[in-house]
Amino acid sequence: MRYFGLILIAAACLVPVVWYVPLATSRDPIALFSQYLGSAALVLMGLNQFIATRMPGLETVFGPLDRIYVLHKWLGVIAMVAIGLHDIIDAEMNGLRGGPLAGIAEDIGEISLYGLLILVLASVITFIPYHLWKWSHRLIGIFFALGAFHFFFIEKPFSNAEPLGLYISAFCLLGLVSYAWMSVLRPMAPRGHGYTVASVKHLGGLTEVELTPRGRGLKHKPGQFAFLSVSGSGLSEEHPFTLSGAPRQDRVLRFSIKDLGDYTRRFRDRIEQGMDATVSGPFGHFSMPSGREPQVWVGAGIGITPFLAFAEHLKQRETGQVKLYYCVRERDDIPYAVELEKIAEAVSSLEVIIVNSAEGVRLTPERIAADLGGELARAHVFFCGPVAMRKALKSGLVLKGMRASRFHFEEFEMRTGIGLRRFAAWLWDRGTYAIEKRRASGAHPAE
Structure with a gap:
């Protein structure tokens, strides 16, 4: 993960302070801080939607894609904490500017909060099956859109046409456009490189697939990974896999895929020679250094x-x-x-x-x-x-x-938790230790 990208994100969240501080002279500072938290959350979510697009150049700013996935997770968690605090800390103040939709915007903000809370928790609770998680994850953009509606029409101490309003609105629009691109436009647009499945081998728990390009093919470096989808038979969903073959002049690719979940089991059972495939990428910076060092x-x-x-x-x-x-x-x-x-x-x-x-x-x-x-x-x-x-x-x-x-x-797992399982295990161990200690002292646990 590149520090330059982290600094840009931190700066984007702190810029609104320039406009919020002067407002504190005439407004309740606690309520104003709550509104800042809501604004910062929208900035983070707008950036997070953009980061999820895998646009060219993102790896240059934020680092390899595997680290971007980690960043994506933590930005979502931090944004959710900011939204939660915004809801808990009273943001109401007198003399705010609103409109006829202010009441509806207030209710929609509550819907956005609880919808995002449920979906973010579903994202970090890793025992939820991948296909259910991925389906639910697509709904985050809808609840983000509801949060943007809440911002546009809620009563606040500034108008949408003022610099602060325009700044937050820009990130809302960035997130909405990114979500529309990922969910509607990108699936309709040509993407990736067309390939044909040339051979399929089953090696124990591995399925080895070689693909031949239908066009110019994908150019990659050793150690990189790419997103693979196969037409038909329930394999059209994109999944990232490491390219297990070195680059070749004919751009033939090899993937070695282990049976680890629902998709990879379907892949093993249904993949056949002659199927059409699409490969997007390559991604990652896991590559050998130059020089003669061991x-x-x-x-x-x-x-x-x-x-x-x-x-x-x-x-x-x-x-x-x-x-x-x-x-x-x-x-x-x-x-x-x-x-x-x-x-x-x-x-x-x-x-x-x-x-x-x-x-x-x-x-x-x-x-x-x-x-x-x-x-x-x-x-x-x-x-x-x-x-x-x-x-x-x-x-x-x-x-x-x-x-x-x-x-x-590289981060081998694209989807990771936030330590909830380890925290639960720690609580269990502490509780068990306390009970055993009380029993050893002769006291009953329920006393």
């Missing part, structure tokens, strides 16, 4: 996919020594071991190491540091796999002398 690649399970492209690309470029740790849970769960070992035979700089947890072997920071033989401070580490494993390896390697900026990863 590199460590850690691919856990399906997290091996970007490193398949990395390894294949080594045939076309020189690099320092590369150690690839392929972490699996059982011997049968390594469909690409043979392919990687063949590449390692042809590329002297690549060493492939299978780490099989079923055999009691674990990848630890100590092992990586020892295998590098004192080169850890110079090395770049690339990781793709479970979040818990990533955090453990990164913290351990940093303690052993690696610079944090040299640990590269």
